[in-house]
Amino acid sequence: MYSEKVMDHFKNPRNVGEIDNASGVGTVGNAKCGDIMRIFLDIDEDGIIQDVKFKTFGCGAAVATSSMATELVKGKTIQEALQVTNKAVMEALDGLPPVKVHCSLLAEEAIHAALWDYAQKNGIQIEGLEQPKNDISEEEEEEDY
Numbered sequence: 001m002y003s004e005k006v007m008d009h010f011k012n013p014r015n016v017g018e019i020d021n022a023s024g025v026g027t028v029g030n031a032k033c034g035d036i037m038r039i040f041l042d043i044d045e046d047g048i049i050q051d052v053k054f055k056t057f058g059c060g061a062a063v064a065t066s067s068m069a070t071e072l073v074k075g076k077t078i079q080e081a082l083q084v085t086n087k088a089v090m091e092a093l094d095g096l097p098p099v100k101v102h103c104s105l106l107a108e109e110a111i112h113a114a115l116w117d118y119a120q121k122n123g124i125q126i127e128g129l130e131q132p133k134n135d136i137s138e139e140e141e142e143e144d145y
Helices: 004-011 060-073 078-082 086-092 098-122 137-142
Strands: 024-029 036-043 049-057
Touching: 004 060, 024 098, 036 060, 036 098, 049 060, 060 086, 060 098, 078 098, 086 098
Parallel strands: none
Antiparallel strands: 024 036, 036 049
């Protein structure tokens, strides 16, 4: 059912924890399944993500997508991180079962929420970044998988 990569990131998640005084923190949930994902970013003065951590309450797929998402944005610029989509997270994990696709949406939205928080704290606008949703279950109904 799950790929080896999903199982690896679930059993051995990367970048678990919190960052004190994080540059940006994003928390997103899914009211339907109860998953909650929080991503912490440490962004330097050049706009490079130096460190990223996550805390996730949810199923194995939620933990795996959080872990992979942090790996995909670490060391990237803000604009590069903004390009990390749920599809990119799923591809990096060698796919997810259809009923778990929402976990990758959670990861994408949590990254956007952390970038939004960073932008708000610094009084800047990040091109292409829209205000994130706190609950992706509304978006899920609109999405056509």
